[in-house]
Amino acid sequence: MPLLDLDGSAVEYEQHGAGPDLLLLHSLLTELTVFERVLPALARRYRVTLINLPGFGHSAPRVLESVGAYADHVAEVMAALKLPATTDVFGNGFGGFVALQLAIRHGRSFRRLLVADAVAVFPEAARVPFRMMAEKVTTGGMATVLDAAICRMFPPDFATANPQTIAVRKAALAAVDAACFARACLGLAALDLTAQLQHIANPTLVLCGSLDQTTPPTLARVLAQGIPGASYRDIANSGHCPMLEQPEALTAAIGQFSA
Numbered sequence: 001m002p003l004l005d006l007d008g009s010a011v012e013y014e015q016h017g018a019g020p021d022l023l024l025l026h027s028l029l030t031e032l033t034v035f036e037r038v039l040p041a042l043a044r045r046y047r048v049t050l051i052n053l054p055g056f057g058h059s060a061p062r063v064l065e066s067v068g069a070y071a072d073h074v075a076e077v078m079a080a081l082k083l084p085a086t087t088d089v090f091g092n093g094f095g096g097f098v099a100l101q102l103a104i105r106h107g108r109s110f111r112r113l114l115v116a117d118a119v120a121v122f123p124e125a126a127r128v129p130f131r132m133m134a135e136k137v138t139t140g141g142m143a144t145v146l147d148a149a150i151c152r153m154f155p156p157d158f159a160t161a162n163p164q165t166i167a168v169r170k171a172a173l174a175a176v177d178a179a180c181f182a183r184a185c186l187g188l189a190a191l192d193l194t195a196q197l198q199h200i201a202n203p204t205l206v207l208c209g210s211l212d213q214t215t216p217p218t219l220a221r222v223l224a225q226g227i228p229g230a231s232y233r234d235i236a237n238s239g240h241c242p243m244l245e246q247p248e249a250l251t252a253a254i255g256q257f258s259a
Contacts, residue, residue: 027093055180
């Protein structure tokens with residue numbers, strides 16, 4: 001995969017297809033290969049750009065202490081890759097939070113915002129697991145959180161029926177830079193976008209897996225309600241990772257919104 005040199009730090013990226021630009025941002029528990037099941041369909045319609053966030057895949061670790069800092073990083077990558085202001089941005093999970101901050105901080109740099117499985121703010125009880133994961137990986141490395149992370153990502157029935165997918169995701173997650181992962185966890189635990197959502201001017205679609213327990217539909221709907229003019233849609237029979245669980249439904253939703 002090609003590497004972009006961004007101020008001396010490597011950023012791993014891929015580009016596929018031709019047409020209007022679409023940028024895909026992965027979640028905290030995945031990296032860019034998670035989009036393999038939706039990429040062929042999307043690349044028939046768009047020029048799709050995928051990037052690995054710092055510390056994921058072959059992207060170099062960077063000290064980014066907040067989700068907003070990740071959004072600033074993505075804005076720098078978009079500028080370096082010369083992605084036009086007509087680009088649509090899709091983010092899942094952590095990538096969705098980054099995309100929301102990108103709209104708040106750099107909304108004029110892209111066109112439409114598509115977010116799957118994200119919320120405006122986590123309740124206090126939901127922040128605790130992020131702090132716990134940050135502590136565990138800091139002291140014991142990524143191996144200490146793999147099983148818990150998979151449980152957060154996939155509904156039990158999907159995990160049982162797809163052992164090879166689970167194995168691939170665990171292997172990819174095990175290779176993530178632990179310090180970057182810990183900082184991202186703490187960034188999510190501290191995040192509260194409630195007061196800033198009103199400043200998002202990009203046309204926005206919020207999606208959420210109907211089975212998602214990490215960012216549940218009830219909270220995803222509240223997120224959509226806070227963004228002026230945003231639409232909301234459930235993805236039936238999906239947990240936190242629709243790219244793997246319901247790829248056809250996800251590509252259809254992206255295509256319909258970006259038409």
